[in-house]
Amino acid sequence: MSKEQLHQIVEALQPELKKLSDYLYDNPELGLKEFKSSKAHVEFLRKHGFKVEYPYLDFETAFRATFDSGKPGPTVAYLSEYDALPEIGHGCGHNMLGTVDTGAGIALSKVLSETGGRVVVLGTPAEETDGIKVDMAKADTFDDIDVAICSHPSDKNEVSGDSLAMDAIKFEFFGKTAHAAGAPWEGKNALDAVINLFNGINAMRQQMKPTARVHGIISDGGLAANVIPDYTAAEFYVRAPKKAEKEALLERVIACAQAAAQAAGCTMKHSFYEKSYDDMVTNQVLSRLFNQNALDLGVEMIENEGDTIGSLDTGNVSQVVPAIHPYYDITEGKPLAKHTVEFRDCTKTDFGYQAMYRTVEILARTGYDVLADTDKLQAIKVEFDETFSR
Ligand SMILES: [Zn+2]
Ligand SMILES: [Zn+2]
Known part of the structure; x- marks a missing residue:
């Protein structure tokens, strides 16, 4: 047994990998409703000897699958995603994403008797x-895991980089209705409050760093033009490269909302309508292992170009365990x-399938390195401790 044998192992898995990715493509399911999708992953893992907790952490469509060599050693985790988007299905390619990460776990399990440890x-x-990675990072999920790996389909082979810390905040304004023509002076206009909020935030942009992002919609703007609205609501995403910077920006956005309410004679309430995502902190030692394995299979990883644009829930994972989130080209x-x-449709092309098989092997080889080379794992841990003790 050796690392090179992973090539034959992945080759043998190809029909099952293609079948799983295609099945998910044909059956797209929204977040927390991924019943068929999670079941298909779990069946695939059980078939290959994994012990599976499903549901996991009280989430019906989450699971934790383990393959234990029975010998001491580290634990490598692969993070599988399988949620789709409204209307366009797997527009983010999570049909392939999940297949690749689950496939890598299965491939690695086949050489575990040699390396020891767990996957x-x-x-x-x-x-x-x-x-749900946010909940997993908060719970004890990663306590016995040494590294976490997730890779995402993309339009280039890009090294694991960073992502923006993010809050999803909702503002609600409460005023008083009145006839908009008959007696408007008796009203307190909640629409004015929400418009003030947008104007306040827009004025603030000049004093914001160019790397920060604040973007929102009016989700409730009143019901009829002849009634002064007594209720309006707006939803915003507030993002910045680092968690601390995002917290400071969030305070300023909340201050804008308070001032907006006050100016309109209304009251204001805020809440978080989605979970907060932390910024992604790539473990560079682990990332270099991945990049080298990619290069060994003929894939040259490129550095991120330009600014970080999105937010990932793998960010929260990367703050509790050494993690990477590289990208592979399917276009x-x-x-x-x-x-x-x-x-989405690039996940159904020959080029896409070849990228999928190759990435499964690269991920499995990276996991192999972590399990087989104690010095490498030590270096990964030293970097992680140094990063978070600052
Ligand atoms: Zn995605
Ligand atoms: Zn997406």
């Missing part, structure tokens, strides 16, 4: 909305945004 595949629902390098029909 865990975590089924992590609702990445697009209310990421033949053609620039294509995620969350589109075009990107």
Whole structure:
């Protein structure tokens, strides 16, 4: 047995990998409703000898699958996602994402008798909305895990980078109704409050760092033009490269909402309508292992270009355990945004399938390195401790 044998192992898994990715493509399910999708992953893992807790942490579509060599050693975890988007199905390619990470866990399990240790595949629902990785990072899920790996389909082979810390905040304004023509002076206009909020935030942009993002919608703007609205609501995402910076920005946004309410004679309440995502902190030692394994299979990983644009729930994981989140090209390098029909359909092309098989092998090889080389794992841990003791 050796690392090279992973090639034959993945080759043998190819029909099952393709079947799983295609099945999910044909059966897209929204976050926390991934019943068929999670079941298909669990069946695949059980078939290959994994012990599976399903449901996991009280989430019906989450699971934790373990393959234990029975010999001492580290634990490598792969994070599987399988949620889709409204209307366009797997526009983010999570049909392939989950297949790759589950497949890597299965491939690695086949050489575990040689390396010792354990491999865990975590089924992590609702990445697009209310990421369950956030709950897993808060619970004891990663206490006995040494590294966590997730990889995402993309339009380039890009190294694991960073992602924005994010809050999803909702503001509600409460006023008083009045006839908008008959006696408007008797009203307290909650629509004015929400418009003030947008104007306040827009004025603040000049004093915001260019890397920060605040973007929102009016989710409730009143019911009829002849009634002064007594209730309005707006939803915002507030993002910044680091958690502390995001917290400071959030305080300023809340202050804008307070002032907006006051100016309109209304009251205001805020709440968080989705979970907060922490920024992604890539473990560079682990990332270099992945990049080298990619290169060994002929894939050159490129550095991130430009600013970080999105937020990931793997960010929260990366704050409790050494983690990476690299990207692999499924579009033949053609620039294509995620969350589109075009990107979705790249998961059904020959090029996409080849990228899928290759990435399964790269991920499994990276896991192998962690299990087989104690010095490498030690270096990963030293970096993690140094990063978070600062
Ligand atoms: Zn995604
Ligand atoms: Zn997405």
